[in-house]
Amino acid sequence: MDTKIAILDENNIDENIINEAGIVIAEGGLVVFPTETVYGLGANALDEIAVEKIFKAKGRPQDNPLIVHVANFNIEPLVKEVPHIAREIMTRFWPGPITLIFNKSDLIPETTSAGLNTVGIRMPSNLIARKLIELANTPIAAPSANISGRPSPTDVESCVQDLSGKVEYILGGDKSEVGLESTIVDCTCTPLCILRPGAITIEMLREIDKDIYVDKSIMGKPNEDFKPKAPGMKYRHYAPKSPVKIVCGDLEKTVAKINEIVQNNIGNKKIGIIATEETKNNYHGGTVISLGSRKNLDNVARNLFEVLRSFDDIDVDLILSEAFEEKGIGVAIMNRLKKSAGFDIIYV
Ligand code: TXA
Ligand code: MG
Numbered sequence: 001m002d003t004k005i006a007i008l009d010e011n012n013i014d015e016n017i018i019n020e021a022g023i024v025i026a027e028g029g030l031v032v033f034p035t036e037t038v039y040g041l042g043a044n045a046l047d048e049i050a051v052e053k054i055f056k057a058k059g060r061p062q063d064n065p066l067i068v069h070v071a072n073f074n075i076e077p078l079v080k081e082v083p084h085i086a087r088e089i090m091t092r093f094w095p096g097p098i099t100l101i102f103n104k105s106d107l108i109p110e111t112t113s114a115g116l117n118t119v120g121i122r123m124p125s126n127l128i129a130r131k132l133i134e135l136a137n138t139p140i141a142a143p144s145a146n147i148s149g150r151p152s153p154t155d156v157e158s159c160v161q162d163l164s165g166k167v168e169y170i171l172g173g174d175k176s177e178v179g180l181e182s183t184i185v186d187c188t189c190t191p192l193c194i195l196r197p198g199a200i201t202i203e204m205l206r207e208i209d210k211d212i213y214v215d216k217s218i219m220g221k222p223n224e225d226f227k228p229k230a231p232g233m234k235y236r237h238y239a240p241k242s243p244v245k246i247v248c249g250d251l252e253k254t255v256a257k258i259n260e261i262v263q264n265n266i267g268n269k270k271i272g273i274i275a276t277e278e279t280k281n282n283y284h285g286g287t288v289i290s291l292g293s294r295k296n297l298d299n300v301a302r303n304l305f306e307v308l309r310s311f312d313d314i315d316v317d318l319i320l321s322e323a324f325e326e327k328g329i330g331v332a333i334m335n336r337l338k339k340s341a342g343f344d345i346i347y348v
Contacts, residue, residue, distance in 0.1 A: 003164050007156065007172035008128055010034075015135070018128060021169045022135030025050075030057060030166070032145045032159045033132050034173035035124040037097045037182050037198070038152035038305070039159045040069070040142030041167065042132070048109040051141050055111075057166040059148045064232045065114035066141040067099050067182070068121050071133035075121055078139065079105055086187040088208050095125040097178050098200040101186045112141050114231065122182055128173050144181060149239055151305040151340065154179045158309055179302035180332050184230055185212070194218070195230035197332040199301065218335060219326070221343035233339075240308045242272070242316050244341040248323035249348035255282045257348045258320045262286045272311045274321035276300070287314060297329050304333060308340060 006017045021031045028050040031042050041058060043050040045068045055062060068078065073090060076082065079102035082090075086100050104119035113119050121139075124130060133140050144152035145159045153159045156172030163170070183198030183205075191211035194202060197218065205212050217228040228234050247254045262271050262285040271286040277293040289307050292299040311319050321337060323345075324330045338345070 045141035
């Protein structure tokens, strides 16, 4: 399939181009578009046949439901009810990087919800995304625009790499502002439960529901009892081609441990190191890439997937990564890092 690619200036959006892409969605095609979290691969959420194409293009497991993106607060037709507390979260954080899970109405096809009777809904803040939804005149189902299992794309080049030839249209914008996928909150239970950590942190959500908690299966290694409520969280994910190991603990000891592994280098491997501004000059070997300063974790989050992907381009055999404190957006950063490492962690 020929893929049309258009790069838009986010400060001066060309609505004619978005309208063209909107028609593709309305006619049952696939469009890649920017959001503030990561790029999305969109189709008409209410059109079963269109949604099936998303699963095919990504190689996505059939049991993994899609998030439905909307451009206004009138979500009543899509859901059974909007609990009062969910309305409060929407008022505070929408448009923005948070998805809420509701009991779904019959308008949402089984393919979109992967057979569940719930649906995740999010109103993105990115203006191209919202304009696309408006002009397509339908809610848009959109997973991250990567081949299943790979790190989510935070720039248009990564989307082209993964999906060119598999979609009708790729709309490009700026590098994603947040860089990690939306926080997911299950609003069908009391207290509320966080199914995936993101830029809207547990600390922020506690101001609305003081009892909100993080689904236990999220931060730990999968085991027999591991049954995450977000089906997608059980899959190996965010993974570059080479294995990732996280070194976790005191920063000086972390650097020493990584240097020791690089020096011993059993099997003469090509080693990549995920470092930070504070440590990047302290390594004596390996290919070092910095995520940015530890003083700005928002920026670390923004760079994480891009850095994971860039190790694929330079073809290393092993990636060693520093860890981050699991506080604020650090929870989301560590969640993605641990999953990319398959929970392979060395504690120092
Ligand atoms: O930031 C984001 O959410 C991005 C952008 C494009 O909006 N989208 C995204 O979609 O990350 P995806 O498909 O890559 O991740 C969606 C996650 C999966 O883990 C899925 O299992 C979970 O959301 N999910 C979707 N619907 C759900 C539901 N009804 N119940 C529980 N989990 C759900
Ligand atoms: Mg994804």
